[in-house]
Amino acid sequence: MKICSVCKKISATDQDHLDCVQRRSIEMEDEDFKNSIPEKLNLSKDNQELGVEVRAILEHMTKEKEKAD
Template sequence: MKICSICHRISGTGDDHLDCVQKRRVELEDEDLKNKIPEKIDLGKNSNDLGVEVRAILEHLSKEKDRQS
């Protein structure tokens, strides 16, 4: 028996829980995707072609990325 390094609960297998490992992987993928969105779509180049809602979402994500850096 071992303590899961992700959720810090007892693991009967001696390894981290599979669901904890999968959740962690998905969180890292989501964060990586969120960080790449403003880079993939250049906001200054073609922001007039996008809808108001899409521009607002992309601006929010780029501001969130700047705060985390």
């Protein structure tokens, strides 16, 4: 028996729980996607061309990212 490194509960096998590993993988993919959005939209060129709604969403996501750091 081992303690799962993700959820910190006892695992019957000598490995982490499969669902915990998958959940962590999905969370990392989501974080990578959120971090890559500005590059995909080419925000470094000119963000004034974006609509007001898109700019508001991106500002919100940036603030969310700063809080997490």
